[in-house]
Amino acid sequence: MLLGEFEHTIDDKNRLTLPARFRQELSEGLVVTRGMDGCLYAYSLKSWNHLVDSRLGALDPLSPEGRQMQRFFFSGAAEATPDKQGRIMLPAPLLQHAKLGRDVVVAGVYDHLEIWDRAAWRVQMREVEGSAEHVAERLASRRD
Numbered sequence: 001m002l003l004g005e006f007e008h009t010i011d012d013k014n015r016l017t018l019p020a021r022f023r024q025e026l027s028e029g030l031v032v033t034r035g036m037d038g039c040l041y042a043y044s045l046k047s048w049n050h051l052v053d054s055r056l057g058a059l060d061p062l063s064p065e066g067r068q069m070q071r072f073f074f075s076g077a078a079e080a081t082p083d084k085q086g087r088i089m090l091p092a093p094l095l096q097h098a099k100l101g102r103d104v105v106v107a108g109v110y111d112h113l114e115i116w117d118r119a120a121w122r123v124q125m126r127e128v129e130g131s132a133e134h135v136a137e138r139l140a141s142r143r144d
Contacts (some may be wrong), residue, residue: 010095010102018086022108026082030044032088032090038117039115039120040114
């Protein structure tokens with residue numbers, strides 16, 4: 001399980017050093033792709049394959065929505081293997097998608113990482129903290 005929030009930087013060669021806590025889980029490689037809400041998602045190969053098998057691969061390619069979601073995730077995806085220092089290279093199109101500058105936040109979100117521009121992350125957290133109780137109540141009422 002990937003947990004925690006870490007401030008990092010992207011160097012001049014578009015490399016991100018993964019937080020030490022996540023390096024073992026991601027040492028065999030990972031897939032970085034466009035994420036929702038203006039961030040990037042990074043999955044271990046095992047978690048990526050599970051996502052593809054359980055959700056993305058099951059989308060109907062004959063429906064406009066299925067095609068859109070497959071394009072969104074697959075066309076921007078890039079495989080990466082961390083180097084000895086735990087760094088991965090982030091392709092320019094992904095950096096542009098998430099509007100990443102030098103300062104970023106890497107957040108563990110259960111089965112994947114989210115990579116955010118640091119200022120955007122702070123805005124997102126203010127929104128989440130302001131609405132988390134209300135969202136939790138709505139989700140709980142759907143379960144009952």
